[in-house]
Amino acid sequence: MLITVKLFATFRENRFKEARREYPPGTTVADVATELEIDHGLIGMIFIHGRAAELDRVLDEGDVLALFPLLGGG
Amino acid sequence: MPKVIRINMTDLSVRIDEAPEAWAGLGGRALTSTVVAAEVPPTCHPLGPNNKLVFAPGLLSGTAAGNAGRMSAGAKSPLTGTIKESNAGGTCGRMLGRLDIKAIIIEGQPASTETWYQIRISSEGAVIEPEAETVGMNNFAVLDSVARRYGEDKGVITIGSAGENLMLISNISTRDPEGKLRSFGRGGLGAVMGSKRVKFITIDQEGTRPVPLVDSAAFKAANMVFTKALKDHPVSGQGLPTYGTAVLVNILHEIGGLPTRNFTSGQCEHHDMISGEHMYDTIVARGGEPTHGCSLGCVIQCSQVYNDKDGKYLTSGFEYETIWAYGADCLIDNLDLIAECDNVMDDLGVDSIETPVMFGVAMEAGILKFGDGTEVLRMLREEIGKATPLGRILGAGTAMVGKTYGVARVPVVKGQAIPAYDPRSVKGIGVTYATTTQGADHTAGYAVATNVLNVGGKVDPLSNEGQVELSRNLQIATAAIDSTGLCLFIAFPALDIAECLPATVDMLNARFGTKLTMDDVVGLGKTVLKLEHEFNLAAGIGPEQDRLPEFFELEAIAPHNVKWDMEQKELETFWNF
Ligand code: SF4
Numbered sequence: 276m277l278i279t280v281k282l283f284a285t286f287r288e289n290r291f292k293e294a295r296r297e298y299p300p301g302t303t304v305a306d307v308a309t310e311l312e313i314d315h316g317l318i319g320m321i322f323i324h325g326r327a328a329e330l331d332r333v334l335d336e337g338d339v340l341a342l343f344p345l346l347g348g349g
Numbered sequence: 350m351p352k353v354i355r356i357n358m359t360d361l362s363v364r365i366d367e368a369p370e371a372w373a374g375l376g377g378r379a380l381t382s383t384v385v386a387a388e389v390p391p392t393c394h395p396l397g398p399n400n401k402l403v404f405a406p407g408l409l410s411g412t413a414a415g416n417a418g419r420m421s422a423g424a425k426s427p428l429t430g431t432i433k434e435s436n437a438g439g440t441c442g443r444m445l446g447r448l449d450i451k452a453i454i455i456e457g458q459p460a461s462t463e464t465w466y467q468i469r470i471s472s473e474g475a476v477i478e479p480e481a482e483t484v485g486m487n488n489f490a491v492l493d494s495v496a497r498r499y500g501e502d503k504g505v506i507t508i509g510s511a512g513e514n515l516m517l518i519s520n521i522s523t524r525d526p527e528g529k530l531r532s533f534g535r536g537g538l539g540a541v542m543g544s545k546r547v548k549f550i551t552i553d554q555e556g557t558r559p560v561p562l563v564d565s566a567a568f569k570a571a572n573m574v575f576t577k578a579l580k581d582h583p584v585s586g587q588g589l590p591t592y593g594t595a596v597l598v599n600i601l602h603e604i605g606g607l608p609t610r611n612f613t614s615g616q617c618e619h620h621d622m623i624s625g626e627h628m629y630d631t632i633v634a635r636g637g638e639p640t641h642g643c644s645l646g647c648v649i650q651c652s653q654v655y656n657d658k659d660g661k662y663l664t665s666g667f668e669y670e671t672i673w674a675y676g677a678d679c680l681i682d683n684l685d686l687i688a689e690c691d692n693v694m695d696d697l698g699v700d701s702i703e704t705p706v707m708f709g710v711a712m713e714a715g716i717l718k719f720g721d722g723t724e725v726l727r728m729l730r731e732e733i734g735k736a737t738p739l740g741r742i743l744g745a746g747t748a749m750v751g752k753t754y755g756v757a758r759v760p761v762v763k764g765q766a767i768p769a770y771d772p773r774s775v776k777g778i779g780v781t782y783a784t785t786t787q788g789a790d791h792t793a794g795y796a797v798a799t800n801v802l803n804v805g806g807k808v809d810p811l812s813n814e815g816q817v818e819l820s821r822n823l824q825i826a827t828a829a830i831d832s833t834g835l836c837l838f839i840a841f842p843a844l845d846i847a848e849c850l851p852a853t854v855d856m857l858n859a860r861f862g863t864k865l866t867m868d869d870v871v872g873l874g875k876t877v878l879k880l881e882h883e884f885n886l887a888a889g890i891g892p893e894q895d896r897l898p899e900f901f902e903l904e905a906i907a908p909h910n911v912k913w914d915m916e917q918k919e920l921e922t923f924w925n926f
Contacts, residue, residue: 283596283599283603283626284591284626285587285591292621317583319583319802319803320600320803322603322604324908325604325908325909326604326811327604327803327807327809327810341603343599343600343603344583344587345584345803345804346583346584346588346600347584347585347589347596347597347802347804347841348588348589348593348594348595348597348625348651348669349597349791349795349797349798349837349838
C-alpha cells in the first residue's frame with residue numbers, strides 16, 4: 276500500500292521532506308520509523324491526516340503520516 | 350531596602366520610597382498588576398492622567414538564574430480596556446534588579462502636549478528633563494541618539510512614532526544586549542507611554558554590585574538543577590535554539606490549526622516557504638545566527654539574527670507569530686519581505702501580532718490585496734509611519750479596521766488580535782483567548798503545548814473535554830512565572846521534568862531567605878489572576894466578553910471541518926477556583 280511520509284526538523288537530515296512509499300499491509304507507524312532509522316524515543320509528535328496517532332497505529336492505504344521530533348515555541 | 354520610583358508627569362516630580370512590606374514577595378506581573386489594580390481607577394481613560402504605567406523587574410532579575418532576563422510593563426490597556434501586562438527581554442530587567450528598584454511608576458500627565466520628556470534612572474535616583482532631539486524619531490534612531498549622548502552601556506526603554514501618535518497598535522521597545530530591539534508588545538502600551546509624553550527612559554547601572562543572595566550556595570545549587578533541566582529537555586535544549594519558534598509553522602499547518610487568509614482556512618499552501626526549517630537553512634546559508642538570546646543569561650536562546658541575501662542584518666527576534674501572520678494570514682510567501690516588515694515594525698514600535706492580523710482584515714476589506722507584501726511595507730512606512738488618516742485607522746488595530754470597513758470576520762477578543770493558533774482546531778487555546786484577563790493572548794495559558802506538542806501530557810485538541818481545566822492550570826502557572834522574571838519558555842521543561850519548577854522555588858528562597866513552597870507559588874498565580882479579573886469587572890468588562898468572535902461558531906475550518914462549539918456556561922466555569 277502507498278503511504279505519504281512527511282518528515283520535519285532534524286528528521287529531514289540525510290532523509291527527505293516528503294515521499295510516497297510502498298509498505299506491506301499491516302505496517303505500523305513504528306515499522307515506518309524503524310525502516311527510516313528514526314529512534315522511536317526521539318519521536319515527539321505523530322499525525323495521520325493531521326490527527327494525533329500513536330506508534331502502534333496500523334496504517335491504511337493512502338495515509339499521510341507526519342513525524343516530528345519533540346518541538347515547541349510560542 | 351528595595352526602592353519604588355514614582356515619576357509624576359503632572360508636576361514633573363520624582364519620589365523615591367522604600368517598597369512597602371506587602372510587595373516583598375511580588376515582582377514582574379504580580380507587581381505591575383498589583384499596582385495597577387490598587388492605584389488606577391478601572392473606569393479611567395487609558396490615555397488620561399489617571400492611568401499609570403508601571404515597570405517591574407522579576408523576583409529573580411539581576412541574579413545569575415538562567416533565563417531570568419525578562420521584565421514586565423503594566424497599565425490599563427487602551428486597546429482592550431482591560432488590565433495589561435506585557436513582558437520583554439533586553440538589558441533593563443537585570444539592571445533594575447541590580448539597582449534594587451522594585452518598580453518604576455509613571456503617573457499623571459503634563460497639562461501641555463507641547464513638550465516631550467526623557468527620564469534617566471541611576472543609583473542616584475531619577476531625573477526628568479525635556480527632550481527634543483529624538484521627538485518624531487523611530488526606535489533605532491532613538492537608540493543611536495541615546496548611545497551617543499549617554500553611552501552605549503545604558504538600558505533604554507523607548508517608543509517610536511506610533512507610540513508618539515498614540516496608536517493602539519504601538520508597543521514599548523527596549524534595547525537588547527546587541528543594541529537591537531525587544532518589545533513589550535501587546536495592548537497598545539506605547540500609547541500609554543506617549544500619553545505621558547515620555548519619549549524614552551534610560552537606566553544606568555554604574556556603581557551597582559551583584560544582587561545579594563541570602564544563601565548563595567543554595568542558589569548556585571538550585572540554578573544548576575534548573576539550567577540542567579533547560580538543557581536536557583528536547584524543546585528548550587534543542588528545538589528552540591535550532592529552529593526558534595518558527596518551527597511551529599509546519600506543525601500547525603499539519604494539524605490544520607494555522608489560520609490562513611484572515612482565518613478562513615487552517616492550512617497554508619506555501620507553508621514550507623515560511624517554515625522554521627526553511628528559516629534555519631536560510632540563516633545558515635547567509636551567515637546569520639540561528640541561536641541567539643534576547644537577554645543576558647538566556648540558556649535556551651530561541652532568538653536568531655536573520656540576514657538578507659547580501660549577508661546584511663535584516664532582523665532579529667523573528668518570531669513564529671509574526672511569520673505566521675504575514676506568511677499565512679496575509680498570504681505573503683516571501684520570508685525576506687516578512688523579515689523586512691518585522692524590522693520596520695520594530696523601528697516604528699508596533700505590535701508584531703496586532704499589526705499583521707490587522708493587515709489580514711484590511712486585505713479582506715479590500716484596502717490592499719492578499720499576498721501583497723510590498724504594499725504592506727509601504728503602508729507601514731508611509732501611512733502608519735507618517736500617521737496619515739489611513740495610517741491612523743490601520744494604527745487603531747484589527748477591531749477598528751474591521752468596524753471602519755464593515756468586515757464581519759474580525760479575529761479579536763476584547764479588542765486584541767487573536768494570534769497564530771486557530772481556536773476551532775486547537776480548542777484549549779480558544780479557552781485561553783476567551784478567558785484571559787489580557788484580551789486574546791496565547792502566552793497567557795499556552796494550551797498548544799498539551800493539545801498539540803505533547804508537552805505536559807496530551808489533551809485532544811479537537812475535543813472540548815478537559816480544555817477549561819488545562820487552560821486554567823496553565824494560566825495560573827503562567828501568572829506565577831511572569832512574576833519571577835523568568836522567560837515563559839522554561840515552561841516546556843517545567844511541564845515534563847519534575848525537578849525544574851521546585852528549583853525555581855529554591856532559587857527564590859535562596860535569594861530572599863524565604864520558605865516558599867510550590868503551593869505558595871501557585872497561590873501567587875491565582876491571586877494575580879483574580880486581582881486582574883476584578884479590575885476588568887470593575888472596568889465594565891464582564892463574562893459576556895469572555896468569548897470568541899461569532900464567526901468561529903458559524904464557519905467550519907478546513908481540513909477538519911470544525912467549528913468553535915464550547916458552551917458559554919462551560920467557559921464561565923473557568924473562574925471557579
Ligand atoms: S528563550 Fe527566547 S524569549 Fe526566552 S529569554 Fe531566551 S531568547 Fe528570550
